[in-house]
Amino acid sequence: MFEAKQRTVADIATMFATEDPAFNYFHAELFSCIPPEPQKFSEFISALRIKRAAFPNSHPATAVLGNLASCVPLQSKQVMAVMDDGQLKILAQLSELKLPECNYFALISPVENIDGRTSYAMGIESINFIRSLIALAFGKLPFYTWVADFDFNANGVLAMRGDIVRLPMHGDLFRIVDAALMNEIAERLAVQQADYRKRLQRACNFFDSALGQKDEAFRFSSYWIALEIIVGGKSDAIRSKLSVAYGQQNKSFANENLFFKEIEGIRNNLIHKGDFGLLTSYQERLMQLYFWDIVIHEIGLKPRGLALLFARSGLVAEEKNRVV
Numbered sequence: 001m002f003e004a005k006q007r008t009v010a011d012i013a014t015m016f017a018t019e020d021p022a023f024n025y026f027h028a029e030l031f032s033c034i035p036p037e038p039q040k041f042s043e044f045i046s047a048l049r050i051k052r053a054a055f056p057n058s059h060p061a062t063a064v065l066g067n068l069a070s071c072v073p074l075q076s077k078q079v080m081a082v083m084d085d086g087q088l089k090i091l092a093q094l095s096e097l098k099l100p101e102c103n104y105f106a107l108i109s110p111v112e113n114i115d116g117r118t119s120y121a122m123g124i125e126s127i128n129f130i131r132s133l134i135a136l137a138f139g140k141l142p143f144y145t146w147v148a149d150f151d152f153n154a155n156g157v158l159a160m161r162g163d164i165v166r167l168p169m170h171g172d173l174f175r176i177v178d179a180a181l182m183n184e185i186a187e188r189l190a191v192q193q194a195d196y197r198k199r200l201q202r203a204c205n206f207f208d209s210a211l212g213q214k215d216e217a218f219r220f221s222s223y224w225i226a227l228e229i230i231v232g233g234k235s236d237a238i239r240s241k242l243s244v245a246y247g248q249q250n251k252s253f254a255n256e257n258l259f260f261k262e263i264e265g266i267r268n269n270l271i272h273k274g275d276f277g278l279l280t281s282y283q284e285r286l287m288q289l290y291f292w293d294i295v296i297h298e299i300g301l302k303p304r305g306l307a308l309l310f311a312r313s314g315l316v317a318e319e320k321n322r323v324v
Helices: 008-020 037-047 121-138 179-189 195-211 214-230 235-244 250-259 261-272 281-296 306-311 315-322
Strands: 026-030 062-067 074-082 090-095 102-112 112-114 117-119 145-154
Touching: 008 117, 008 145, 026 121, 026 235, 037 062, 037 121, 037 195, 062 235, 074 281, 090 214, 102 121, 145 214, 179 281, 195 281, 214 235, 214 261, 214 281, 235 281, 250 306, 261 281, 281 315, 306 315
Parallel strands: none
Antiparallel strands: 026 102, 026 145, 062 102, 074 090, 112 117
């Protein structure tokens, strides 16, 4: 599948079509490419022969090395906003993009496009696999920085891929509108010891990473790492600290009242089995509230029972009933 030759996107589409005529729409990820010996890297890519069956999901991908600046003449930016009339809208802006003339490394895989709706899952998985495999030989230098994504069809007609946007769901709507609580937390944090402040900052760095993470498995993992850092332990330590934050010595309190066993199950399936389904909005909101319930307890404030308020709000049950 791999040849380091400069081609048009139409050439690449034709190559895929010879393998499977059903492949008629494609997703590409473009990277800066800075291997220390470009010729050796080019020869290495040309020598690879990776069959479709070798991909874990049996879905192919290929790579192209060369000056691909002209492949991405446009860029698309989407912004979700609440308008003056209170309506939630997704706004899009298409603009000209002129990339520097230099060599790039593109990873490309077929994706499913039906009636204008595109499913990227298998294509992105295959790109992820081949990046991981190539990194065995050259580390991250062949794809040192992400440059652009673009799509194209069997005729080589380009399409700009907008950001994947998840509309707000039930869990996103649960709010703690309590400025006094925010101020109490801030005042108490100001007098904490340096070691605790350092640990909290590191945990908040992962929490922040989760908020901006598009991939749901990575988002979940970032929240979970934040929880492990703040309690200084793993699943059982989180469960214990969370229960104690509610004045309960029996750590099963978190399982029975705060859906912690469900959240822990996601972690176990991901880490031990490699399985990950859907991170719902209520699961994400619970993890956010676990974190602050624990912090509020650790800095000696009166417990607010944030996660319990959410668990009993009815929003979790509503979303559970909607998720198939």
